[in-house]
Amino acid sequence: MKSRIVIVVLLLAVFASCESQLTKTPDFISEDVVFEDESLTEAYLASVYNRMEFIDTGGEGTLNMGMIPAAGAEHINFANWQTPNSTYRRSYTAAAGPGPLNYWKYGAIRDLNYLLENIVNSESLSEEYILQKSNEARFLRAFIYFEMAKRFGGVPLITNVQEVDDPDEELFPARTSEQEIYEFVMAELEDIIVTMPDAKSGASGRADKYAALSLLSRASLYAASIGNFGEVQAEGVVGISPSSVQAFYQKSYDASKEIIESGMFALYNKHDDKMTNFSQLFLDEGNEEVIFAEVFEPIIRGHGLDNLATPAGFLSTWNSNYPVLYDFVEQFDFVDGRKGTDISRDDLTSENLWDIDDFFGMRDPRFRASVFYPESVWQGDLAYFHSSTTYTNDAGERVTVSSGTLDRNGEAWPAACHPRNARNTALLLRKRLDESNQEPIAGRSGQDFYVFRYAETLLNFAEAAYYLGNTAEALDALNQLRDRAGMPLLTEATEENIRQERQVELAFEGHRFWDLIRWRIAPQYLDKVRTKGLVFNYDLDADKYAITLKNAEGEERTFGPERYYLPISLSLIADNPNLTQNPGY
Template identity: 80%
Template sequence: MNSRIILLMLLLTVFASCESELTKTPDFISEEVVFEDRSLTEAYLANVYQDMLFIDLGGQAQNDMGMIPAAGAEHINFANWQTPNTTYTRSYTAASGAGPLDYWGYNAIRDINYLLENIVLSESLDEEYILQKMTEARFLRAYTYFQMVIRFGGVPLITKVQNVDDPEEELYPARATEQEIYEFIISELDDIILTMPDQKSGAAGRADKYAALSLLSRASLYAASIGNFSTVQADGLVGIAPGSTQGYYEKAYASSKEIMDSGMFSLYNKHDDKTVNFSQLFLDEGNDEVIFAEVFEPIIKGHSLDNLATPAGFLSTWNSNFPVLYDIVEIFDFVDGRKGTEISRDELIESNSWDIDDFFGNRDPRFKASVFYPESVWQGGLVYFHSSTTYTNDAGERVKVTSGTLDRNGEAWPAAANARNVRNTALLLRKKLDETNLEPISGRSGQDFYVFRYAETLLNFAEAAFYLGKTGEALDALNQLRDRAGMPALTEATEDNIRQERQVELAFESHRFWDLIRWRIAPQYLDKVRTKGLVFDYDLDADKYVITLKNAEGTERAFGPERFYLPISLDRIADNPNLAQNPGY
């Protein structure tokens, strides 16, 4: 059933319940009156917002929240039956389509087009209000096309409501080129920015001028990257002409700079402790780093992040669902300037032991705020990840135990951690979790999801500035982020450190997968790669850990040659025979 019809039925229920039997209206609300009433208009647009793919809350108990990080080799899900763990095989075919990464947002597009065509006919709503709702709707339409273009390249560009009696070429539109879709997104945003008021509503979940500038910054940067690093294929259905690259970088640079120069936003910096500060950024909602958010409230509109991600050993009913891959841990450098990869994988052998504070605790504070590792402090206790404990018993023998409790300096020490913490990688997602939520319940977490935050603006700006030859400006933007994190300043901006800083700052926020694709380096990290987890054996005598590697996933990741776009399913092509398939399928 069309979502507009469902919405109108719901509105009827609400409005009819307020009426007496004597004045009760017929059991329908005519579509013609929706845009004659502000409450109905707001409800209609709220339904469109609800349809947006800001974050995927599908899957059992909302486990699909981990979808894009799993695809990007940041963290996986606890069990292979959970949908995100099917993304890393890239076993997509023309027959089955894009699988769990699919998004074909034309229901939302139709609802938006309907609003745009009909709200202008309103005889009751004032012009200023109509313009405001139209700009919000056009932002959401641009966002929907952006979510499709990053998956498929060119898609059909539909900007009017389709009706059954329309000509066939309108009912069955061919795909526009990828560049045409990016040009549409950019032109729409350029246009609506001119009329959006210079005020902030994005942190409250309503698109504003700065949300539009943020999408313009991101989309322009993506287009620039594709023009810079790829070739045009399939008559332009995928790929962007290299000659357009500089213009897109300039657009990303200018839109980012407009946000920066507005004075409306700043990096969150309320706490002296850098780890605490980065943790609280995602819990102190409405702060000046948030540009646009999907707003959640427990009970009213909650999610399940705390229940899913809290480690075993605490009061979560279904825990430890997002094991972090060691591959992403290595990207985080140390506060003393050492590279994260300075600890060679060849050193992770049974004859070596490690101080856990040095191995993990001295890394970038953003790591400590984002990942649970052995002896992380949480809710007044320790999080355990060791599979066994080795110690010298009363007979002077070295023994390894996996059950029971030992004494460590007068405190109880479990011989081994809960199996759920150990099973996959022996590391878990911590970013965005609410430590004050002592008894997490499914659907009752209320942390907002930040769609755009100021840190990304600085990263977009740095990347665009670098490719425009403005390396000094790029370096300054990067060092603003590093200073906030308590990391040593960089002395130069390079392609490598721009990319590393982006992956560290935005880790687990559904960016890395798409970044690796637009940079055209995804096969390096996602093809024929066996991702790793860790095994910890605690040495009670030395208060150190033996750390060894294990395979985190059952098979190698498979990205496939030149498959930077997802396939369009045969079912979809059967519905519209004018849809051409992407290369490689």
């Protein structure tokens, strides 16, 4: 059992209330005494942690865990009715609003403001405890504002509890500029870091000094990128001033360097086999690479990742839900130095045969740990993705079959895989799956979600160092990651390889979509693009595969320049006429 934040969540039954009711007196316990008791204070704060959505676990069977990777064209979902697919397929409009990508958590902000205003008046709690909980609350509030800024740009900045009799200008605040929101986030984090103890609790789900430094590292890098590659619009409501870029890169560099030099974290490196090592990183919870995690526990607070993602043919009850796009696979290079794009798409024809161990097995071990492909070994068996098998029959005829079983060197070989495995891309998400979970069912997976891990710190450091002119430091950080992965070391740090290394290392962890946006290159990958999947036909005689391309999605993706920000819902503007709409909507 994980004796972590999930245990605190059990206290919520004692102190349950809707966000909109937090300033009212509960039926069975008065808020006047909440901050006189540590257990009630923990329950109050845990209720906010529980609503943070560090990863979205909404949707049937927690399907929305794949939403941000789907938006970023890393993988899609099995069916178009599933929310992640509707997220990237929909047309964003003022009338429709931001849809499933929405993150407008002023209820949680109000709860945090209430704690910050009232816990300081406690007569029972120690000053040390009050400071600790206040710092946690300020971290969570900063995280929420960062998440809103990266979606909407400037948003109303509210740092006190609003009351119904407040003046209209306080009840209906206008949007603060995007730059001011980022500066608020940075200032809050810089302030609380000073008084947070030099101890680790982030892997257990509680914000600590290093979680705050990690958020500072990430948020500063985002702000610098937007200023570097974007433009200021709508009188500053969206955009970052170019004059602030170097200062923001420096903040990201400094925060990252403080984490690195603390000696508190290191890249996970417990297993000699590089693929095994990268797989186990996400299962060996609480390891030295984890800076801050959202904690899950089967039954108490579980999710359905194993059940959703395991390929058909094994014992999951609802499988094959995250088909990986071949467009993204091409980001993964080969261990012998070949680029992932060196395999020309023109060569993917029914006439050419490929050794599957070369086509996939010789790629970056992080790919093999992250993606199921034909003949991947899982739970002691093979995962199949071929749609048909061609062989020479007893009459000497070449035939192609898609049903039944054939003999392959004395072993049974299915003429075709389960249809679910081949339906979309014939590649599936593997990263973070627990191979020891032999019979996964909904809600019974407990892998933690790593909100911040040391690998991202190195990537943030490399990117900030590069734009500050410290290319040698950038190269060293990148090569630490490549060495851990068993990939050839780079000889120079460039914008291109910094971005590629980030996408490969952090694949399917919810970064790529936002990275493409902050770099202002999203249209290159997401606009007028018809993403691809693969079709595998196995040649039994040659023990190789004919590999061809197919359209993975029914239509081209669309990503116009207005999509760098999400629209403000018209319902919100109706509620608060001082809100202005984002450009392009």
